Amino acid sequence: MKPSSHAFAENARRALHDATLQQALAKAGVGFVDKRRGAIAGLPEFEALREAGRAIKDHSLANLDHYLARFEQQVTAGGGQVHWAETPAQACAAVLDICQQAGARMIAKGKSMVGEEIAVNDALEAAGYEVVETDLGEYIIQIAHEPPSHIIAPAVHKTRGQIAALFEALHHRPGLTRPLETVPQIVDEARQILRDKFLAADVGITGANFLIAETGSTVIVTNEGNGDLSATLPRVHIVLASIEKAVPTLEDASVLLRLLARSATGQEITSYTTFFTGPRRADDLDGPEEFHVVLVDNGRSQMLGGAYHEMLRCIRCGACLNHCPVYGAVGGHAYGWVYPGPMGAVLTPLMVGLKEGRPLPNASTLCGRCEAVCPMSIPLPKMLREHRRREFVQGLTPPRGRWALAAWAYGARRPWLYRKLGRWMVAMLKLMSGGRGRFRSLPFAGAWTAARDLPAPQGGTFMDQWQRRKHHG
Amino acid sequence: MVDARAAILGRLAKALRHDTAADAPAVVQRLNEKARGPQPQWPESMRERFLAKLAKVSATHAELGSRAEIVQAVGAYLAAQNLPNHLTAAPHSLLNEVAWPNDWRLEQRRARGEDRLGLAVAFCAIAETGSLMLLAGPDSPTTLNFLPDDFLCLLPESRIVPRMEDAWALLRQERGAMPRAANIVTGPSRTADVEQTIQLGAHGPRRLHVLLLRG
Ligand code: SF4
Numbered sequence: 001m002k003p004s005s006h007a008f009a010e011n012a013r014r015a016l017h018d019a020t021l022q023q024a025l026a027k028a029g030v031g032f033v034d035k036r037r038g039a040i041a042g043l044p045e046f047e048a049l050r051e052a053g054r055a056i057k058d059h060s061l062a063n064l065d066h067y068l069a070r071f072e073q074q075v076t077a078g079g080g081q082v083h084w085a086e087t088p089a090q091a092c093a094a095v096l097d098i099c100q101q102a103g104a105r106m107i108a109k110g111k112s113m114v115g116e117e118i119a120v121n122d123a124l125e126a127a128g129y130e131v132v133e134t135d136l137g138e139y140i141i142q143i144a145h146e147p148p149s150h151i152i153a154p155a156v157h158k159t160r161g162q163i164a165a166l167f168e169a170l171h172h173r174p175g176l177t178r179p180l181e182t183v184p185q186i187v188d189e190a191r192q193i194l195r196d197k198f199l200a201a202d203v204g205i206t207g208a209n210f211l212i213a214e215t216g217s218t219v220i221v222t223n224e225g226n227g228d229l230s231a232t233l234p235r236v237h238i239v240l241a242s243i244e245k246a247v248p249t250l251e252d253a254s255v256l257l258r259l260l261a262r263s264a265t266g267q268e269i270t271s272y273t274t275f276f277t278g279p280r281r282a283d284d285l286d287g288p289e290e291f292h293v294v295l296v297d298n299g300r301s302q303m304l305g306g307a308y309h310e311m312l313r314c315i316r317c318g319a320c321l322n323h324c325p326v327y328g329a330v331g332g333h334a335y336g337w338v339y340p341g342p343m344g345a346v347l348t349p350l351m352v353g354l355k356e357g358r359p360l361p362n363a364s365t366l367c368g369r370c371e372a373v374c375p376m377s378i379p380l381p382k383m384l385r386e387h388r389r390r391e392f393v394q395g396l397t398p399p400r401g402r403w404a405l406a407a408w409a410y411g412a413r414r415p416w417l418y419r420k421l422g423r424w425m426v427a428m429l430k431l432m433s434g435g436r437g438r439f440r441s442l443p444f445a446g447a448w449t450a451a452r453d454l455p456a457p458q459g460g461t462f463m464d465q466w467q468r469r470k471h472h473g
Numbered sequence: 474m475v476d477a478r479a480a481i482l483g484r485l486a487k488a489l490r491h492d493t494a495a496d497a498p499a500v501v502q503r504l505n506e507k508a509r510g511p512q513p514q515w516p517e518s519m520r521e522r523f524l525a526k527l528a529k530v531s532a533t534h535a536e537l538g539s540r541a542e543i544v545q546a547v548g549a550y551l552a553a554q555n556l557p558n559h560l561t562a563a564p565h566s567l568l569n570e571v572a573w574p575n576d577w578r579l580e581q582r583r584a585r586g587e588d589r590l591g592l593a594v595a596f597c598a599i600a601e602t603g604s605l606m607l608l609a610g611p612d613s614p615t616t617l618n619f620l621p622d623d624f625l626c627l628l629p630e631s632r633i634v635p636r637m638e639d640a641w642a643l644l645r646q647e648r649g650a651m652p653r654a655a656n657i658v659t660g661p662s663r664t665a666d667v668e669q670t671i672q673l674g675a676h677g678p679r680r681l682h683v684l685l686l687r688g
Contacts, residue, residue: 024668031669048511056510059503065485066500078651084478136675137666153666160668187664187672194676199586214504215651225619225662225677232615232654243481248503254637255510269602269659271530272677277651285564285583285614287653297481305488 001119001147003352005336008359015330021157025331028156032322035266036373043262053259054377056252057313061304067213067246068295074216078278080291088118091296095120095205095238096127098292102236104129104202110220110227111135112207113151113316114240114296116338117351120205132197134226136190143170149332149340152264152318157331160186194226204230204288208241209315210256211293214249217275218293221260225272237276237288242296244312250275256315259375263317299351307386311346313376320370320380326363335360342370342380349387358396361387419463426457509638519600519633526603527683530660531673534683543571546684547592547625554623554680561585562592565612567627583614584621591621591678597632597640602659605683606640609654618656624678626658629686 004011015021040046060067072082083098085091091114099107107129109115121142124131133142137154141147143166148154155163164180167189172178179185206227208218218239220227231237247253253275261267280287303312321327321341332340337357339347345364349357361384370380391397397405411418433439433456441449448454459465491497515522527534535546551558558577561584562568573579584591593613595605605626609615618624634640637657644655662677673679 028669043513045511045513052510059499062489063491063497063500065482065489065491066497068485069482070500070504084481086477086480090477134676135666136664140666153669155666156669163667183667183670183672186667187675191674191676195586198676214507217651217655223663223665224675226675228615228619228654228656229676232619243485248500249507250641251507251509251638254641257637258513265665268526269604269657271658271660271663273604273657273659275651275655275657276653277655278653280653281610283611284609284653285611286616287609295481297477297484301481301484301488304485 001116001122001338003337003348003356005348005352005357005360006355008334008336008363011334011336012330012363015334020159020162021331024157024159025328028150028153029322029328032266032318036263036319036322037266039262039266039268042268043258046259046262049255049258050375050377052255053315053375054313056247056255057315057376060247060252061244061309061312064243064246064304067248068211068243070213071211071216071246072295074213075278075291075293076216078216078291080216080278080293083292083294084297085118085294086297088296088298091118091240091294091298092120092123094292094294095240096123098236098238098290099124099127099129099203102203102290104236106130106132106197106201107203107205108198108201108230108234109133109138110204110206110222110230111138111154112205112240113148113338114207114242115205116148117242117298118240118296120240132194132201134194134198134224134230135222136187136224136226139190139194140166143167147333147338150318150321151316151339151341151343157333198226198229198233201230201234203236203238204232204234205238205240206231208239208245208293209260210253211241211246212248212250212253212275213246215275215277217250217277219253219257219273219275221257221270221273223265223267223271228272228274231274231276232287235288236290237279237292239276239291239293240296241293242298243300244314260315260317263315263319263373263375303350308346308350308383310378311343311350311383313378314343315376316343317375319373319375323369323373325365325367325369342384343378346380346383346387354387354391354394355396358387358391361385361391419461422461423464426461429457432456507641512636512638513601515601519635520630523598523600523603523633524685526600527660528603530603531663532603532660532681532683534685537684537686539688540567540571540686543568543627543684544573548574550623550625550682551590556590556623559588560590560592560625561588561617561621563594563613563617565594565627567594567629568592584616584619586620588621590623590625591617592625592627593617594627595632597634597643598628599635599637599640599657600633601636604637604657604659606644607656607658608644608648608652609656610652615654615656618658619662619677622674622678623680623682624658624661625682625684627684627686630688
């Protein structure tokens, strides 16, 4: 997907004026927050698990080379194959190669954020394969030709009416009309359409939430069961996984699973948590004949040990999105690439370049809610600030911003001048407000005053007040 | 792809300042120890906890005094759901000797797209979350857990363990290695992808019914 993160301001403006989107966002936001809070309140051990989870990830990352090598060894021993990809192009090439060898035509796909990251659907479709997203949310956005707007609820921006209209247009041949209004009707419709696709697919692609080094297993969590059908019915199962997903043991994954479901959807565990290990065995009655794992780096090995190292702890739960006031206001598409919200504002500049992604770390008040709810205690605001610092150092900050910063720095280094200017500004603004104590409108601040008044300064500058108090002390 | 492998592992080793490819002692120890994280606690008995959590995820259950009651329990379910007497069952030893009524159509095989009702036997159950664990194998085809609209699962009560970690311990002890798929199933299939409204029966079973076998 071609990123449009550079146009964040424009994207955000459009999102804020999109009444349907605003309606969908308002509905979703509170739901996620309340459910997570309820789930955590019901587990007194949550904080202890959070610390343990963080330690597991820190240990896994500190030994990532060893655990990946062990994982590969175990997959191979179980009759599967591991493919390594440094870039999205290499990853797509590996997938295409497997599909070609298998003589595939139709591919059933479970939800995979790495799949979005490497744009595997585009690559497969360009090569003539039919690709069907089987997660309901992913299916909806696939037929709408849109990217996901949330990492765990990809179609959260769509209303029921919009989904019904999409289904109506695509599924309904003349003379065949099923009612499509209620949620059960819509879900049923998708179930019927997608059931045939599962049964006809030659290759199933799923993501992975964790890779278990001990056993060579890949783990997925779903509620719909689509990932399991994608992994069980077709002849070939391909797992797309990024390299930071490796953890040592089944016990370690058990800790992280408790954190993931609660942080993501407020569930104690999702309906289906599955550990896949290799292809079907000689006496198995079903399951794929081939099992492939494509390990994708795409810049992660460069993040290791650097300023963004801790981002590699991310388990993609989406809590930071759900609690972000910016995400809540503009939705996921405004971020212009695959990963939205706070985690996206950190990852996007790293994956598509700071030049393209630079507006994202700036679109934040650094309120810190994301870090507070992150089950992996990732210091997201700190990393957003690091992006801003690099942006400035690399000269990517636009002239207006640089000029304003330079002017401020000039004053800040000359306290006498700063105070003098401050006093002058206070007096001017007071005068301009005409004694009303607030402004209805102000030049250069129209965006602010459009929706609210700006209070006029009262009673002198901070420094003046400070001095006065000291004397009256 | 050999080059990509070397390049990635090389970069990782360099960033981590690991100069040998051999597993560090900490890694070997970790893999052998299989240490558990904090274990959630609860006051109820395992059975109570399992059943309470099972109900919370919209699954149902019936209690069976002995294996002789399997037919009756399945029959009651078929009648309640108004289903024909067709079922696809796992070729599992606990089901092999059941004397099914003559007018029922019963097949022991993997599931197919048109199957309405599947019956399998759980490897074990997890009390903490009300989950069933099923292991793919000749006596437990995975398709049975996912394709039919109605999924019935036989669970001997003695197979309920407290937590996921206990299920792994049992698996290591009894099987030695991971099966192709270890499915942890918690309630029927569901989705919230349309306006955050929970709807059961997305792609997998619409209903999950546990036959809890006493003793
Ligand atoms: S950064 Fe933290 S809160 Fe955000 S998705 Fe990752 S793990 Fe979840």
